[in-house]
Amino acid sequence: MRHYIGVDLGGTNIKAGVVDETGRILAEDSRKTKIPRPESEVCADIVETILCALSQAKLTLGDIEGVGVGCPGRMDSTRGVVVYSNNLIWREYPLCDMLRESLHRPVYLGNDANVAALGEVWAGSALGASSAVIVTLGTGVGAGIVIDSRILTGYNEAASEFGHTVIVHGGAPCTCGRRGCFESYASATGLVRMTREAMEQHPESLLWKLTDLAGVDGRIAFIAGRKGDKTAAEVVDRYIDYLACGLANIINAIQPEVISLGGGVAKEGDPLLIPLRERTYREVYSGLGEKYTRIELCTLGYKAGIIGAAMLALGNPR
Amino acid sequence: MRHYIGVDLGGTNIKAGVVDETGRILAEDSRKTKIPRPESEVCADIVETILCALSQAKLTLGDIEGVGVGCPGRMDSTRGVVVYSNNLIWREYPLCDMLRESLHRPVYLGNDANVAALGEVWAGSALGASSAVIVTLGTGVGAGIVIDSRILTGYNEAASEFGHTVIVHGGAPCTCGRRGCFESYASATGLVRMTREAMEQHPESLLWKLTDLAGVDGRIAFIAGRKGDKTAAEVVDRYIDYLACGLANIINAIQPEVISLGGGVAKEGDPLLIPLRERTYREVYSGLGEKYTRIELCTLGYKAGIIGAAMLALGNPR
Numbered sequence: 001m002r003h004y005i006g007v008d009l010g011g012t013n014i015k016a017g018v019v020d021e022t023g024r025i026l027a028e029d030s031r032k033t034k035i036p037r038p039e040s041e042v043c044a045d046i047v048e049t050i051l052c053a054l055s056q057a058k059l060t061l062g063d064i065e066g067v068g069v070g071c072p073g074r075m076d077s078t079r080g081v082v083v084y085s086n087n088l089i090w091r092e093y094p095l096c097d098m099l100r101e102s103l104h105r106p107v108y109l110g111n112d113a114n115v116a117a118l119g120e121v122w123a124g125s126a127l128g129a130s131s132a133v134i135v136t137l138g139t140g141v142g143a144g145i146v147i148d149s150r151i152l153t154g155y156n157e158a159a160s161e162f163g164h165t166v167i168v169h170g171g172a173p174c175t176c177g178r179r180g181c182f183e184s185y186a187s188a189t190g191l192v193r194m195t196r197e198a199m200e201q202h203p204e205s206l207l208w209k210l211t212d213l214a215g216v217d218g219r220i221a222f223i224a225g226r227k228g229d230k231t232a233a234e235v236v237d238r239y240i241d242y243l244a245c246g247l248a249n250i251i252n253a254i255q256p257e258v259i260s261l262g263g264g265v266a267k268e269g270d271p272l273l274i275p276l277r278e279r280t281y282r283e284v285y286s287g288l289g290e291k292y293t294r295i296e297l298c299t300l301g302y303k304a305g306i307i308g309a310a311m312l313a314l315g316n317p318r
Numbered sequence: 319m320r321h322y323i324g325v326d327l328g329g330t331n332i333k334a335g336v337v338d339e340t341g342r343i344l345a346e347d348s349r350k351t352k353i354p355r356p357e358s359e360v361c362a363d364i365v366e367t368i369l370c371a372l373s374q375a376k377l378t379l380g381d382i383e384g385v386g387v388g389c390p391g392r393m394d395s396t397r398g399v400v401v402y403s404n405n406l407i408w409r410e411y412p413l414c415d416m417l418r419e420s421l422h423r424p425v426y427l428g429n430d431a432n433v434a435a436l437g438e439v440w441a442g443s444a445l446g447a448s449s450a451v452i453v454t455l456g457t458g459v460g461a462g463i464v465i466d467s468r469i470l471t472g473y474n475e476a477a478s479e480f481g482h483t484v485i486v487h488g489g490a491p492c493t494c495g496r497r498g499c500f501e502s503y504a505s506a507t508g509l510v511r512m513t514r515e516a517m518e519q520h521p522e523s524l525l526w527k528l529t530d531l532a533g534v535d536g537r538i539a540f541i542a543g544r545k546g547d548k549t550a551a552e553v554v555d556r557y558i559d560y561l562a563c564g565l566a567n568i569i570n571a572i573q574p575e576v577i578s579l580g581g582g583v584a585k586e587g588d589p590l591l592i593p594l595r596e597r598t599y600r601e602v603y604s605g606l607g608e609k610y611t612r613i614e615l616c617t618l619g620y621k622a623g624i625i626g627a628a629m630l631a632l633g634n635p636r
Binding site for chain 1: 392401448449465470471472473474475476477478479480482483484485486487489494495496498560563566567568570571572573574575601603604607608609610611
């Protein structure tokens with residue numbers, strides 16, 4: 001059995017895991033990233049986290065085929081350089097070279113959302129799929145495209161930003177500068193905005209008994225809707241409508257074998273998934289044939305980032 | 319030098335060309351498709367068209383490595399079957415098997431829009447690009463995605479329908495059943511609709527001196543706009559705005575090295591292309607870095623279909 005290291009380097013935590021070639025995590029360890037501080041200190045902590053995980057797995061660096069790192073921001077995976085990371089406050093940092101100096105193993109780099117998508121294909125909700133798009137419904141809408149077990153990075157490694165494709169021309173302003181992006185409607189943030197707007201228009205809604213405007217989160221409309229509140233049910237309905245619109249766009253463009261949904265909103269499970277499937281499939285070009293995109297929920301949680309990072313090393317043999 | 323046959327099988331014409339491995343057409347021939355008639359008769363005419371093209375190139379079937387066919391509709395390229403073609407009125411027709419019986423050469427099949435995209439990458443506007451999306455602005459909006467010299471067909475060979483991704487939620491009805499599709503705004507048909515609407519609102523417009531409502535085509539707004547008509551200039555402006563929105567969506571999703579525009583509207587050239595580039599680039603996520611998507615015009619015209627079909631055979635060696 002071959003073994004790999006997967007590192008999920010985030011703005012808050014450094015997580016590292018020892019992963020076998022089947023995508024199973026044998027041991028993992030984590031540290032705080034403690035940004036801002038010098039890059040070299042973060043690198044030293046990455047190495048320490050890896051060594052602790054290895055030690056728990058009763059393995060040494062010599063047992064490892066390679067190391068993969070998922071990192072937020074814009075990567076140059078060919079050069080192994082973090083081109084720009086807002087979360088880490090890094091620019092043009094040669095992360096792979098720095099880690100290789102300490103680890104003496106091959107090191108590979110990828111964007112964290114893309115790497116997590118690879119994890120779901122390797123060992124999670126899209127296991128064995130010839131192609132998959134993983135869509136994360138959190139503060140924003142993230143996405144990763146995997147085709148034939150490889151990340152579709154695009155010409156400049158900035159692809160798969162479905163969150164920043166416009167679905168409502170001239171619609172709600174997005175953090176990216178455009179108006180009407182999928183993210184502005186299908187993120188938890190978008191759901192919160194729509195919930196607040198509905199509350200302001202409906203003082204009679206049960207929503208007011210559950211929260212004030214400041215306390216609105218991405219779950220409250222689902223909760224009040226299940227209790228029979230009409231205003232809340234309409235918010236959920238509208239949210240699912242926009243989400244279905246964006247997913248149908250992804251299907252018509254890419255026709256992946258699987259779309260998997262992750263992030264906070266996806267935790268709603270079937271009350272989200274069942275109407276979402278029905279409405280998305282209604283909008284697929286030329287209808288559903290024998291082969292159509294399955295819409296599923298992600299199953300690996302944070303582990304997708306570790307497993308996917310390890311799979312970067314597996315997919316790039318020396 | 320190796321040689322291939324490329325066939326562009328349309329509802330109106332059968333075109334066949336002898337293509338060398340550099341993507342150059344050495345000779346070509348064509349016949350009317352004469353639909354409706356039995357599939358076997360169409361097949362016989364495809365074979366005859368191929369033999370005539372070969373004879374013009376002073377070659378025989380024995381000199382040919384393989385034959386590729388581009389066909390409108392839904393294909394199963396693995397089985398070599400035309401699953402469904404509205405234009406040919408064919409269903410589940412085993413075209414590759416039928417042609418192989420007569421030609422005794424390997425035969426490959428692809429969707430015509432995808433195949434034309436492959437032609438532009440092999441020998442036209444996207445020559446040598448690692449990835450490209452070809453967008454055709456005609457009666458509808460067609461598209462083909464090519465990555466690493468291969469067509470992105472998706473799980474069910476129905477991918478790349480960017481024309482049927484919604485950019486205006488709840489907008490103009492589309493032939494596909496959705497509302498607000500990119501095609502409803504960026505096709506020549508969409509441009510004609512917007513021109514007519516503007517004429518109805520502006521009886522003072524120069525457009526009325528050039529045409530009546532029935533005579534409106536996809537060029538008239540560009541022509542009147544150049545003559546200084548404000549109404550027409552606003553139509554062109556709005557059209558370019560929607561087109562830029564859709565292209566920025568494609569870029570944010572796929573980040574291809576090149577987007578090439580074909581079809582009737584693309585013939586406008588620089589008056590379309592220059593403002594289009596400027597507006598599209600404004601909407602690209604995180605702005606333009608060192609590497610960004612070039613936006614170009616297709617250069618091969620109908621030859622893209624022949625060359626791309628031949629390249630199906632080249633890209634699928636025995």
